Amino acid sequence: MAEQPAGPVLDDQVCFALYAASRAVTALYRPLLDDLGLTYPQYLVLLALWEHDALTVKDLGRALQLDSGTLSPLLKRLEKLELVRRERRSDDERSVLVTLTAKGDELRAKAVPLPGLVGDAMGLDGPDLYELRTTLRELTDSVNAYRAALPQ
Amino acid sequence: MAEQPAGPVLDDQVCFALYAASRAVTALYRPLLDDLGLTYPQYLVLLALWEHDALTVKDLGRALQLDSGTLSPLLKRLEKLELVRRERRSDDERSVLVTLTAKGDELRAKAVPLPGLVGDAMGLDGPDLYELRTTLRELTDSVNAYRAALPQ
DNA sequence: AATAACTGAGTTGTGCACAACTTAATTTCT
């Protein structure tokens, strides 16, 4: 008979595998992003802006699943780096519109090779990567739906 | 012709899918762990200790892939909660052995239902979860091997 | 029109992560 631990086991947990994988990939990006003067969450914000050009803090929060408590100081740092501008919308003074500066837009070209480099290091071929991404999205949606249905 | 964004796209990134999934699962654990008075990384440390009973800070770092800069203050908090003890090893005074207190050991029983609850919310069946875990481990190993091979 | 409810950002405080560094203990190399 194999031993039966009287509790959950670390390496059995999908949650730990996710946590470890996410941190490993972020760590792989770090030296590449250092060259651009960015952190990983800052890079994600710029990814969203390179795609959409102008987004409110609210929009960014929806895209990245982050709240204003995280985004506000992060955006201030990006503004200090002169990569983005922040301005109140005139038609709704509650909203702050975040837009790329010329400098922020130019950084896009330097970021183009990054996903390829990181993809190579993952050791998965195209179809496996595609399937993994799909599974992760489904998992995230399922978990978030479950959370939204919880009391409170 | 579809538009071709002149740069990487947020939702295409496996790295973002990982980041979002990891945070969603952690967020799902949070209210459950609140009842035990634990954070998610603290829970991971206890998982390792429930399995092995006594580990050095170094061992914990290897198991969780965290360095002493993260673990030292975390373990101090667990000690203040009276869930673990920390003591220098007599045969090597550099090492600190972390062991469970009775209180820390008792918490194990309360943690038993957690993985099942979280597994349900993931919306994947057993085989899919198993495959995902395997893929994530391979990805983590591949990425870490790649990082270890980098200059410096 | 006045009030109530809601919304979007921002602030404060706690706890990770991680880089860079310090210190003390141990091991290795002359």
Added chain:
DNA sequence: AGAAATTAAGTTGTGCACAACTCAGTTATT
């Protein structure tokens, strides 16, 4: 044995994440 290198923890400083809160602006209700 003594110096140099290595190792294990811990400290300091920065930047997320996130809860809980504030505040100003907008919308809904009466």
